[in-house]
Amino acid sequence: MKTPMWGLLAAQAISLTGSRMTMLALPWFVLVTTHSAAMTGVVAFAEMAPYVLACALGGPLLDRIGARRASIVADAASFVAFAAIPVLKHPAALIAVVAVAGILRGLGDTAKRVVYPRTVEAAGVDMTRGAALVDGVSRLATLLGAPLAGVLIAALDAPAVILIDAATFAAGAVLVAALVKVTTQPQPKEPYASALREGVVFLRKERLLASMLLLFCATNLFDAAYGAVLIPAWANQLGSSVVLGVVSGVFALGAVLGNAAFTALAPRLPRYALFTAGMLIGGAPRFIVLAVTDRLWIIYVIAFAAGVSIAAINPISGAVFYERIPERMMARVQGIGIALGWAGIPLGALLGGVAAEGIGVSAALIVFGLLYLAVTLQPLIWPAWRQIDRRPPTGQDDDQAEADPVAAGSPARG
Secondary structure, eight states: OOHHHHHHHHHHHHHHHHHHHHHHHHHHHHHHHHOOHHHHHHHHHHHHHHHHHHHHHHHHHHHHHOHHHHHHHHHHHHHHHHHHGGGOOSHHHHHHHHHHHHHHHHHHHHHHHHHHHHHHHHHTOOHHHHHHHHHHHHHHHHHHHHHHHHHHHHHSOHHHHHHHHHHHHHHHHHHHHHHOOOOOOOOOOOOHHHHHHHHHHHHHTOHHHHHHHHHHHHHHHHHHIIIIIIHHHHHHHHTOHHHHHHHHHHHHHHHHHHHHHHHHHGGGSOHHHHHHHHHHHHSHHHHHHHHHOOOHHHHHHHHHHHHHHHTTHHHHHHHHHHHHSOGGGHHHHHHHHHHHHHTHHHHHHHHHHHHHHHHOHHHHHHHHHHHHHHHHTGGGTOGGGGGGGOOOOTTOOHHHHHHOTTSOOOOOOO
16 A cells, blocks of 8 residues: 555655755845854754754654654644744744754654655565655755745745745645554553663664764764855855755756666665765765856756765665664664764754854865765775675564664664
8 A cells, every 4th residue: 555655755745845945045044134154053053953852862752652643743833833933033032943843843754754664665665765765755855945945035035935834844744644544553651761772772783874873974064064054155155045046956956866766776776886976976076166166057067966976875874774673663763863863963054154254165165075075985994884785684573673783773864
């Protein structure tokens, strides 16, 4: 039965498109009203730090109330929180509401990650292809949301775009409630600290996952500096929000096309080779090109190539994680894994703002780009990365998966 899977994918497509619009609208709004890259970083930090904490600590809570129910409630509450943002004038109030919105998004996103593999299994779809589908939805949302945000910010204003995002959360809640009829029963009650500790211990045993999470933590830090501060500041120097949207949109177009090819061929492709090449091509070049040239066509070509190259990263890591997490531990392991992988995002936004004001936007782009390159060389060095191509035996039950440390994981790429 494929209706739950397509229903959840539709809900994610709508809400993620709105979120991608807000990812541009919120920093643009703060940047043009305060003229401060540092304050832009503070606001981004105010959303992402609670987001990461909610992911890390929310797993046992989702186990108690059920992931499907949590997804619906979190999206409905996100509608209220995001609708309140445009009417706030005082910086402290804005930061507080953005923090609440981050908590709600963290819980809602984790809940959807818990529900999704169950919908894939119910649909009888290969897990790698299922992971590619959900990543394709994310890429398509960026393709649609980023350019649309650039145009709407210019035509209307940033607060109006944030209100549109609020409406998409409401639509997502309705779709999950109506179409995603999968069983996500609450787990038997156990001490909160014990449940959380079990998830931590589980991840500590897994060398491949530890390597992945460290890589994602670093690259997400650099990407947060890029997306939340550096590229908006670069576009602001050009005086055009449309250019900001086009660069993001071209990257997303490449990612969507790359994802479509990967989805079709996923079960037959080598994971390790694609993952390694994708990280090297899709990361550092995006930063360096903005600093070394002002020719927009070159910037667009590099952005497109980066999008195509990076398209396989999330499906590969997602499949590895989905295949290896015991079902009863899905929420707690997913949440902790997301939090570890995304832990660099709040810090990245702050560091991006400090670097842009301290050494200038171009110099900051070069520094972050070189660091990105250094980190993405790691899959070529550490032997544990070769395990990406290893698929666990089919029919493995939860107890067997717990006994095998290569049978666990959590998608954590931002």
